[in-house]
Amino acid sequence: MIVIVDDEERYVRPYIDELKETGYEVNVQTDVGAAEQFLMENLADVELLVLDVMMPPGDTMSQRETHHGLRTGMYFYRTIRTLALDLPIIVFTNVVDTEVFDFFNAEASTNCWFYRKQDLLPFELAEIVQRILFGRSHNA
């Protein structure tokens, strides 16, 4: 299962549709609190996470920590990494904040990939997901 965490489902609908057409089961979480709960309960079934950055912090994170929602994905990433060190995570965002970019760039060698939405069409995302999951199953 691929889990997509993004509060604006409408904008990632084409990506969701393409991943489904490619044959993946896709679960969409639009609220970070619910997403965290879902991942904790279903971690064994999750093969890959696609994560947005700019999202409302919800009830589980503070406005201040997440810079009023501008960096919620960063905070969520740190939380998930404590649960799943080797879960592949694709950070998929429109945010152009250099601090966000530097953070995820530093994570690049640890099962983390950073892409801007405007740089990837739906089939391109699907190809990247295929490559990551194929590489993992091959290594396993």
Add this chain to the structure above:
Amino acid sequence: MNDELKRVEPSGDLSSVSFGESCLSDGLSLIAEAAVRCERLEHLLHELVEVVRNLVGEPVCLLHLLDNDRNGFAVKAFGLPEGQTVNTESLFIKSDGADVERLFELNDLIYLRDAVSGNLYSNVEVISRYGWKSMLATPLAVKDGARNTRIGILQVLSYPQHLEFTVRQRHQFKALGLHASIAIMTWRRLNRFLELSQMMREISEEGDIGKVFKAVLWNALRLAGASRGWISRLNPTTGLLDVRVHAGKPVATWLEKVGEGITGRCVEQGTPIVVDDVLSDEWRGLYRASWPETRSEMAVPIVSRARIRIGHKIRFAPKPLGVLNLESPTVGAFLEVDRDSVWTLARQAAIIIDKLELDQKLTKLAEVQKQLAGKRDWDELLRIVPYAIKILGYEYVNISLVDSQSKRIRTMFVTGIPEEGRAEFMRMADHALDSEDIQADIVRTARTEVSDGHDRRFDRDIWERLGHGEMIRLFVPITAPPGKRVIGTVEAGYGKGYRKFIYEQDVQLLRNFLDYAVLSLEPRTRRLLQLISHEFSSSVVGIKSNVAFLQKRFGQLDRDRINTKFDDLMLDCDVLQVQIEALHQAFGWTSTISKRERTVVFRDVVIKTIMQLRPVARVAGLDWQRIEYDKRDSHRIHLDVDRAKLNQVVYNVLTNSIKYAEPEAEHFRIAIGVNEDDALFIITFRDWGIGIDEKYAEKVFEEEFRAPEAIRKTVKGAGLGLPIARRIMRDMGGDLVLTGFRKPTEFQLLLPKSLSGGKE
């Protein structure tokens, strides 16, 4: 003074006078020691009298001191025969008597075998009434600078017999007098320092400029032994010296100018002026009487030393604030020691006044800074910045901004020039950034400079037309963010007349204020840009990704899925248009072009927007068909309006209703209705979402405000939708109002019927 006096027993044989060398030297030692030991002047004077009586062996000893306010000498200490009392006021000696002149001008002592034969006292009967017989009097005076300064008169009188004083005894008495003079002056100098320290401490604790003036005047009068004086404050614009506080009930106070009169000259030269006699030839024409009896005057400038800017360098220069003026009916009343100590006091006062004025400026600037909050762009800032500049005392202000597209710098705001010349000035004050003009140079160098003369960088035409040769001007670059790119300049100045410099303190205050003004725009600008650019990116990504999906999968999709994708594409295009308008509104760029066209508002705007938002409702898991309206309203409200702007308003209202609906889909409902009165069409939007707390009824229309309920709902929002919608409605002559808070939440769109052009 009318007092019972202490009886002092004389020592020695009353019928003979003899004081030997050893007695005299003992006495002089005692006098010198008393000058240092005594804490109070009256103790010293009484000890002097004791020493004199013991040495001379006569019972009556009188010590007079100069009273500046009464132009004479008053008894300050005395010794009398046992059982005798005296009214000291009756023993007052006027300064203008012939014997007094003899005492001080000739520096000669007076011996009278028969005391009543002299004219030291205007009323000699007092001498005979007391039974005093022979008199020996010596002046108390010292050299103070180039002149003999009168301190007082020391006398011994014999009682009850006449006495012959030998020449030797007279010389020795004169020596006593000289040492007594020195002792009194020594005491005064020693204690002056302690007094001054205490006075300066008191003054520095005052928190109000008026109280500082009063404290300075009162203490200066004490130091100088006077009771008449005033302090005036310099108005740097007019050069006038305006009396702020006075003592001694002057019959007149004068509005003098710098350079005029004794006080005006004092301010001009920056050092004290001591006039021994205002009626002398040198000063007669200059003195303007505040008290008719005045003979001597001391004017002390109140001036601090301040940092100034010349060019782009820092120097020090005097900063005149006012003048302290003391007067006395006694000729030569003010000594060098008085001048020095009062001047020290005045300089301390200047430092404190400068500090208090700085505090006042900071307080006023802080009030202006509060108005900066919420300002959206430089147009709004330009209405406020000049107030701050005026607080700093500038009369002429020119604010120029860089136009990076045309690479020019041009005046956006000017004040301090005649109204009729303003348009012409603004036309002329427009220079290329690569020109030699000073504005362009400041943009290049980012330097803060002061100029008070002609500079080759000045536009000659403007310089001559506005009389800039008579002004001193400051040029400050405006940088955004502070310290980085120069986006404009502030030029501020005033006439050079009585203010020769621009003080560095005012330069720094202006720079800090400008930095604050720019910073107040920055965080809001940055945050809004982040939010709006994200919205733009999301819409563009939505369009591209839907198109790419359709391109790849078109043949595989059924008609419904294809139409859903096309709906999404149209919506993303509409969202882009809405975001562009949000960008304009957020930065105050209201479009002057308003495309008004005949519109059936309910059909062409309301229903159309409902259709646009179907994908949004669908993604939120809500049934768009639960947005209800009466179909009979479809053809209502025919107005000439800007359809795109009205669409934006309805879009913002309905989007909020969808975003903030209750999570359970069955609770989702929006009801839209139409009413009217004589003047308005009223479109009502009711929803049964999370609601709005009544206390936020007006705040929801403030930019970037989001109610706590909205924040908890975990949807993104910049807090711009409702403020933009209201602004659009008000620009149209209508309004958007919140009339219901919870279940339903109700917004009313008010459209003036006057927009119909008389037709429905």
